[in-house]
Amino acid sequence: MSVDSHSRLIRRIAEAADRQAFAVLFTYFAPRVKTYMRRLGAADRTAEDLAQETMLAVWRKAALFDPSRAAASTWIFTIARNLRFDAQRRSRPTEPLPGEYDQVTADDRPAADALLALADRDERLRLALHRLPATQAKLVQLAFFEDRPHREIERMLDMPLGTVKSRLRAAMHRLRACLGDEA
Amino acid sequence: MTIVHHPSEATLIAHAAGNMDAASATVIAIHADMCPRCRGDLVLAEVIGGQLLAGLAPAALAPDALSRALGRLGAVPDDTTAAEPNSQVRSRLGFDLPAALRGYGIGRWRWLAPGIRFVPVLRRSSRAGLDDRPRAQSALHLFKIAPGTAMPGHRHGGSEFTCVLAGSYDDATGRFAAGDFAETAEDLEHRPVADSRTGCICVIASEAKLRFRGPIARLLQPVLGF
Numbered sequence: 001m002s003v004d005s006h007s008r009l010i011r012r013i014a015e016a017a018d019r020q021a022f023a024v025l026f027t028y029f030a031p032r033v034k035t036y037m038r039r040l041g042a043a044d045r046t047a048e049d050l051a052q053e054t055m056l057a058v059w060r061k062a063a064l065f066d067p068s069r070a071a072a073s074t075w076i077f078t079i080a081r082n083l084r085f086d087a088q089r090r091s092r093p094t095e096p097l098p099g100e101y102d103q104v105t106a107d108d109r110p111a112a113d114a115l116l117a118l119a120d121r122d123e124r125l126r127l128a129l130h131r132l133p134a135t136q137a138k139l140v141q142l143a144f145f146e147d148r149p150h151r152e153i154e155r156m157l158d159m160p161l162g163t164v165k166s167r168l169r170a171a172m173h174r175l176r177a178c179l180g181d182e183a
Numbered sequence: 184m185t186i187v188h189h190p191s192e193a194t195l196i197a198h199a200a201g202n203m204d205a206a207s208a209t210v211i212a213i214h215a216d217m218c219p220r221c222r223g224d225l226v227l228a229e230v231i232g233g234q235l236l237a238g239l240a241p242a243a244l245a246p247d248a249l250s251r252a253l254g255r256l257g258a259v260p261d262d263t264t265a266a267e268p269n270s271q272v273r274s275r276l277g278f279d280l281p282a283a284l285r286g287y288g289i290g291r292w293r294w295l296a297p298g299i300r301f302v303p304v305l306r307r308s309s310r311a312g313l314d315d316r317p318r319a320q321s322a323l324h325l326f327k328i329a330p331g332t333a334m335p336g337h338r339h340g341g342s343e344f345t346c347v348l349a350g351s352y353d354d355a356t357g358r359f360a361a362g363d364f365a366e367t368a369e370d371l372e373h374r375p376v377a378d379s380r381t382g383c384i385c386v387i388a389s390e391a392k393l394r395f396r397g398p399i400a401r402l403l404q405p406v407l408g409f
């Protein structure tokens with residue numbers, strides 16, 4: 001399914017509370033959000049719950065979604081990530097009386113002021129990711145989805161931490177440049 | 184405000200991925216709120232995250248997952264209690280709390296050593312929390328260092344993230360003023376000194392207890408070695 005059609009489904013939810021559109025999005029994204037949560041170390045049950053909560057938030061916040069600022073996958077990713085962060089914070093003992101929690105980013109749009117907000121940004125980035133040298137692409141993946149990222153990467157790729165960091169810097173530099181070129 | 188010191192790309196990516204413990208994530212969020220450059224990198228990383236999410240292999244869901252979700256579509260989410268008004272916090276602490284800290288119940292300054300006060304925010308923990316396996320969770324503290332005061336020299340047993348909120352400090356790696364972010368590797372030994380005019384307020388996420396050097400500092404260990 002194309003990136004565009006996901007965006008359209010979210011618009012259908014916002015404009016017409018379209019349950020069918022929700023079901024289609026759910027079927028695509030909920031299992032992937034669950035995989036994301038599992039990769040970051042969440043227990044199966046927690047990962048399932050967080051996938052549910054993410055999709056319910058997509059339903060509730062659909063009107064905030066702006067397809068000219070972010071692709072559906074980016075928007076849903078940030079919702080999922082923020083929910084995980086919330087849940088993680090709630091599961092922690094805080095020091096003084098626990099204050100109830102406000103999300104770090106109050107709104108779930110990516111804080112997209114600094115970079116370009118073009119509709120095709122995500123597509124260009126997808127292509128750029130595919131064009132990264134294999135090690136850099138692998139590193140970016142691992143930095144995202146491995147628990148204790150730096151040290152795991154060090155161990156898995158048998159690469160000193162300094163090298164991990166400089167390769168990631170190079171990868172971000174390339175991605176930044178590919179967006180900046182045409183901005 | 185000119186920010187000189189930023190988190191590494193690796194740290195920003197892990198943060199955008201949601202792959203940081205709460206204490207570290209809070210310190211990074213505080214820096215990013217003050218730093219357009221890092222905000223830009225975080226947006227970039229979020230776009231990457233969206234791409235990677237779409238490319239992940241789907242996990243098996245409970246058989247009734249979709250019908251359960253459809254059944255909950257009308258439900259109103261639990262309201263979170265409003266955070267304490269910032270004006271109250273300001274009058275208690277003497278400075279404006281960054282947005283990322285406002286959700287925590289922040290107490291008052293406590294005396295730690297001459298010229299050093301602190302507020303504990305999150306305790307260190309190695310509980311599994313949400314996860315299958317235990318995961319190191321850094322402690323989070325606010326520090327207020329009086330003008331010209333040196334922290335006792337210490338060594339880190341784990342990584343440490345610091346963001347300066349007001350004033351500045353110097354150590355062997357440079358000068359850190361408001362907005363600056365210090366990412367301290369394991370085994371770095373340092374002795375930060377607060378600016379002689381302004382002093383320094385900072386927020387620190389530390390993975391392991393600090394190990395102090397010298398007999399007097401070691402006497403403080405039980406108090407200082409959070």
Ligand SMILES: [Zn+2]
Nearest residue numbers: 189190218221
């Ligand atoms: Zn920065």
